[in-house]
Amino acid sequence: MAMRSIASRLALWVLIGATLVVVAGGTLLFQLVSRQILEHAHRESGALANDVGNRIQGRLDKVTDIAQMLAALIGPRPDDAQSLIHDAIQHNPDLAGLAAAYIPQSKAARASGQSPFVSRLDDGSLVSRDMLQDPSPYWERPWFRTGLTCIDGCWQPPFVSQSRHRKLVNYSSAIVVDGQAIGVINADVTLEWLQGVLKGLNKPPGMEAFVIDQQGIYLADDEPARVGRQATPRLLDALKRGDVEPVRLTSRAEGPVWVYHAPIQGTHWQFGLVVPEVRIYAGVRQAFLGALGVGALALLILAILMFAITRRIMKPLGVLTERAEHVARGALGFALPAVRQRDEIGRLTHAFDRMRRELAGHLAELTRTAREQQRLASELEIAHQIQTALLPGAHYLDARCSNFELHAVLQPARSVGGDLYSYFMLDDRHFYIMVGDVSDKGIPAALFMARAITLAKALAPRARSPERLLQLLNQELCRNNDGCMFVSLLCGLLDTGSGNLIMASAGHEPPVLWGSDAPHLLEFDTGPALGLDDEAVYPVHRLQLRPGETLLMYTDGITEAMDSALQMYGQERMLACLADQDKAGDGDPASLLLADVERFAAGHGQADDITVLALRWHHAGLERSASMLDLTITASIESVFDTLSRCDDALRSAGIESGVREDVRLVLEELMVNMVQHGYREPSDGKITLRLTMTEDAILVELHHDGQLFDPLQSPEPLLSGDIADYDKEGGLGIHLVRVMASDFNYAHDEQGNHLQLRFIYPPAAGARS
Structure with a gap:
C-alpha cells in the first residue's frame, strides 16, 4: 500500500538528502575553526537579541505612552473617558482593550457615571461596556488594587481572559487627581503580536526565541505550548546575573545550548535566543562541505530536490491559504480546486469547503439575531424611560x-x-x-x-x-x-x-x-x-x-x-x-x-x-399652623350657635377682619345647622367636631359629624332666577353659598362619618399675627 501522507513523503526525501550530505561531507577541520565560528555566532545572536529587544520595546512604549497620556487627560475630564478610550484603541492595533476604572463612589465615578471598557474582537471591531454593571466588582480584583499604586505605570502579570479566550498582559497607570489615585487606566495587550514578532525574525533554522516576564513566565516562545509556563530554574538563574553575556546550558535534550538575552527597557521582561550548539557548528560543516566539490554538489542536489518536492507538495496548501485570506475579509463565495489525492491536503480541502458553507450560514443567522436583539434592546430602553417618567x-x-x-x-x-x-x-x-x-x-x-x-x-x-x-x-x-x-x-x-x-x-x-x-x-x-x-x-x-x-x-x-x-x-x-x-x-x-x-x-x-x-x-410647621379652636359638641341648635359665637371671638382675637369673620360664620352656620336638621332622622346624642386652624394666609376649618351620608359637593347648583326667597330644596341655596364663600371645599366619608374641610383665604390685617 503506497504511502499518501505529506509527512511520510517529506520525511523520506529529507532522509535521502541528509544521507547524501552526510556521506559526501567531511568534518576533519571542524575543531580548528570552531572557536572562530562560536565567536561569530555570539556576535550575530547578541546583536539580534538587542535589536529584537529594542523593537519590542518600541511597540510597548506606544502602549505605555497611550496609557499614561489617557491617565493625565481623563483625570480632570472623566466625562470624556469613553470617547478618549475608544479613539485610542481604534488607532492602535496592538491594544486589545482599554479601561478607565474608577474607585466606586469617587467624585470622578459620579461625574462619569460609568467605568468604560472598550475591547477589540477577533474581527477587529470594537465593543464597549460599563464595568460597574459587571456581576463581580472589579475594584476587588488584584489588577485594580495594584494599578492604584502604579503612579508612573507598571506592567502586570499575564492572564487568560475568560470572556475573550485570549492570553493577555496589561499595563496599568494610576489616574491621579490632586495627588491622590482615583482610578486606573488599564491597557490590555495580546500576546499574539509577540508571537508574531518572534515568527517574523530572520533567524537561522533551529534557533528559538522567547520573551519572559519578571516572574519567569514565558510571554512568547517559538514553541506555543510553552507560553504561560514557568521557565526552568537554571535558565532563570542565568538571566538574573545582571550581565548580557551568552550563557551555556546543558539541560536540554538536544544537548548543550547557548542563551543570548537582552533586557526590554521600560519593563521587567527579557528577550532571549536559544541556539543549540550543534546548530552553531553546523555552519562550520557547511563551510567545509562547500569547499569540497562533492559535498557542494550533494548539497545542491539536495536543495534542488527539496525545493521541487516541497513546492509540488505544498502547492495546494498555497491555494487554501489564499482562500483563507478571502474568508478573513468576509468573502465566502469562491471555489476550491478539485481534490486529486486522498491525503491530508485532500481531507483538509473537503473540511475547508464544508466550513466555508457552514460559516456563511452562521454569519447570516448571527446577522439576523443581532438585528433582532438590537431592536429588542432599543424597545426595552424606551419602555424603561416611559416607566421612569411615570x-x-x-x-x-x-x-x-x-x-x-x-x-x-x-x-x-x-x-x-x-x-x-x-x-x-x-x-x-x-x-x-x-x-x-x-x-x-x-x-x-x-x-x-x-x-x-x-x-x-x-x-x-x-x-x-x-x-x-x-x-x-x-x-x-x-x-x-x-x-x-x-x-x-x-x-x-x-x-x-x-x-x-x-x-x-x-x-x-x-x-x-x-x-x-x-x-x-x-x-x-x-x-x-x-x-x-x-x-x-x-x-x-x-x-x-x-x-x-x-x-x-x-x-x-x-x-x-x-x-x-x-x-x-x-x-x-x-x-x-x-x-x-x-x-x-x-x-x-x-x-x-x-x-x-x-x-x-x-x-x-x-x-x-x-x-x-x-x-x-418633622412637624416643622407647628408654630405657623396653630389650632385656635378645637371643640366637640352635641348635635343641637343651641350648641351650634354657642360654638359660632366662640368661633367669632377666636377670629376677632386673631385680628381677622369682619368681612372674613362673617363669611366663616355664615358658612359654618349653614353647614352645622344642616348637620343637626338633616344628619339624623330623629333626635339623638350625635356629635359634631369643629377644628379651627390659622396659617399665614388662610383659615382652615375641619368639620366632622357621625350622622347620615350626605355629600354637599354632589348637590346640584340652584337656578338663580325668579323668587329665590322660597328656595327650600335640601342643601340647595345654602350649599351654593358655601361653595361661593369658601376658597376650597372638600368632603370625605368613612366608617366614622362625614368629614368636611374648608379654607378661607384672608388678606393680612393691621396688627394681625404673622
Missing part, C-alpha cells in the same frame, strides 16, 4: 410647611419591572403615598404597573380616602384582567398639618415605624391584592405620627433578597439595618437600606424588583 422624584420635601420629607428608590431586576411607588398632594392639606408590587416581572408587569399608577392618580380625588381608593382601583383592575395579574398595594393619606395618617393595605408587606422607639413592624389587617376580587373590602388603620418618626414602606424584593448561600435578607436584618441608621443620625433611609441589601446579595445578584419609600415626619 414615577415622581426620589426626594420630596414639603415646601409649604416643611412638616415632612420623603425619600424613595426603585430598582428593577430587569430593564423594566413591576414595582411601583407614587406620591402626590390630594389638596392643600392631604398627601397620598403608595407602594406596590405586581405579581409578574418584565414587560407585562411594567404595563400593569403603569395602569395601576395612572388609575390611582385619576381615582384619588373621587375616593378621598385610602380604603375607598383601593376599592375603586380594585374594581377597575379586575375588568378585562384575562391574565389574572394582581398587585399588592400599601396606600396612605397624610394630614400634612396634624400628622394624622390613614392607611389601607391590599395584601402588601407591613410597613416599619420608628422614632423614639426602635424600628418595628406595623401589623394590621389587610384586604386581598388588587385585581382578584372586585367585591373586596380593605380595613383602615389610623396612626398619629410624632415629630422625628419615620414610616418605611417597601416591597418583598428587600426581605426576599438572597446571598450566595441562598439565605434571605429577612425582616430581622432590615430592622437591624434601620436601627443602625437611626443611631448614625439623619440620612436617606431608602438608599441606605438598598445599599445594605446589595452588599448582602453581592454574590447572588438581584432576583426581584426592589422599591423603598421612607416618610419622615
Whole structure:
C-alpha cells in the first residue's frame, strides 16, 4: 500500500538528502575553526537579541505612552473617558482593550457615571461596556488594587481572559487627581503580536526565541505550548546575573545550548535566543562541505530536490491559504480546486469547503439575531424611560410647611419591572403615598404597573380616602384582567398639618415605624391584592405620627433578597439595618437600606424588583399652623350657635377682619345647622367636631359629624332666577353659598362619618399675627 501522507513523503526525501550530505561531507577541520565560528555566532545572536529587544520595546512604549497620556487627560475630564478610550484603541492595533476604572463612589465615578471598557474582537471591531454593571466588582480584583499604586505605570502579570479566550498582559497607570489615585487606566495587550514578532525574525533554522516576564513566565516562545509556563530554574538563574553575556546550558535534550538575552527597557521582561550548539557548528560543516566539490554538489542536489518536492507538495496548501485570506475579509463565495489525492491536503480541502458553507450560514443567522436583539434592546430602553417618567422624584420635601420629607428608590431586576411607588398632594392639606408590587416581572408587569399608577392618580380625588381608593382601583383592575395579574398595594393619606395618617393595605408587606422607639413592624389587617376580587373590602388603620418618626414602606424584593448561600435578607436584618441608621443620625433611609441589601446579595445578584419609600415626619410647621379652636359638641341648635359665637371671638382675637369673620360664620352656620336638621332622622346624642386652624394666609376649618351620608359637593347648583326667597330644596341655596364663600371645599366619608374641610383665604390685617 503506497504511502499518501505529506509527512511520510517529506520525511523520506529529507532522509535521502541528509544521507547524501552526510556521506559526501567531511568534518576533519571542524575543531580548528570552531572557536572562530562560536565567536561569530555570539556576535550575530547578541546583536539580534538587542535589536529584537529594542523593537519590542518600541511597540510597548506606544502602549505605555497611550496609557499614561489617557491617565493625565481623563483625570480632570472623566466625562470624556469613553470617547478618549475608544479613539485610542481604534488607532492602535496592538491594544486589545482599554479601561478607565474608577474607585466606586469617587467624585470622578459620579461625574462619569460609568467605568468604560472598550475591547477589540477577533474581527477587529470594537465593543464597549460599563464595568460597574459587571456581576463581580472589579475594584476587588488584584489588577485594580495594584494599578492604584502604579503612579508612573507598571506592567502586570499575564492572564487568560475568560470572556475573550485570549492570553493577555496589561499595563496599568494610576489616574491621579490632586495627588491622590482615583482610578486606573488599564491597557490590555495580546500576546499574539509577540508571537508574531518572534515568527517574523530572520533567524537561522533551529534557533528559538522567547520573551519572559519578571516572574519567569514565558510571554512568547517559538514553541506555543510553552507560553504561560514557568521557565526552568537554571535558565532563570542565568538571566538574573545582571550581565548580557551568552550563557551555556546543558539541560536540554538536544544537548548543550547557548542563551543570548537582552533586557526590554521600560519593563521587567527579557528577550532571549536559544541556539543549540550543534546548530552553531553546523555552519562550520557547511563551510567545509562547500569547499569540497562533492559535498557542494550533494548539497545542491539536495536543495534542488527539496525545493521541487516541497513546492509540488505544498502547492495546494498555497491555494487554501489564499482562500483563507478571502474568508478573513468576509468573502465566502469562491471555489476550491478539485481534490486529486486522498491525503491530508485532500481531507483538509473537503473540511475547508464544508466550513466555508457552514460559516456563511452562521454569519447570516448571527446577522439576523443581532438585528433582532438590537431592536429588542432599543424597545426595552424606551419602555424603561416611559416607566421612569411615570414615577415622581426620589426626594420630596414639603415646601409649604416643611412638616415632612420623603425619600424613595426603585430598582428593577430587569430593564423594566413591576414595582411601583407614587406620591402626590390630594389638596392643600392631604398627601397620598403608595407602594406596590405586581405579581409578574418584565414587560407585562411594567404595563400593569403603569395602569395601576395612572388609575390611582385619576381615582384619588373621587375616593378621598385610602380604603375607598383601593376599592375603586380594585374594581377597575379586575375588568378585562384575562391574565389574572394582581398587585399588592400599601396606600396612605397624610394630614400634612396634624400628622394624622390613614392607611389601607391590599395584601402588601407591613410597613416599619420608628422614632423614639426602635424600628418595628406595623401589623394590621389587610384586604386581598388588587385585581382578584372586585367585591373586596380593605380595613383602615389610623396612626398619629410624632415629630422625628419615620414610616418605611417597601416591597418583598428587600426581605426576599438572597446571598450566595441562598439565605434571605429577612425582616430581622432590615430592622437591624434601620436601627443602625437611626443611631448614625439623619440620612436617606431608602438608599441606605438598598445599599445594605446589595452588599448582602453581592454574590447572588438581584432576583426581584426592589422599591423603598421612607416618610419622615418633622412637624416643622407647628408654630405657623396653630389650632385656635378645637371643640366637640352635641348635635343641637343651641350648641351650634354657642360654638359660632366662640368661633367669632377666636377670629376677632386673631385680628381677622369682619368681612372674613362673617363669611366663616355664615358658612359654618349653614353647614352645622344642616348637620343637626338633616344628619339624623330623629333626635339623638350625635356629635359634631369643629377644628379651627390659622396659617399665614388662610383659615382652615375641619368639620366632622357621625350622622347620615350626605355629600354637599354632589348637590346640584340652584337656578338663580325668579323668587329665590322660597328656595327650600335640601342643601340647595345654602350649599351654593358655601361653595361661593369658601376658597376650597372638600368632603370625605368613612366608617366614622362625614368629614368636611374648608379654607378661607384672608388678606393680612393691621396688627394681625404673622
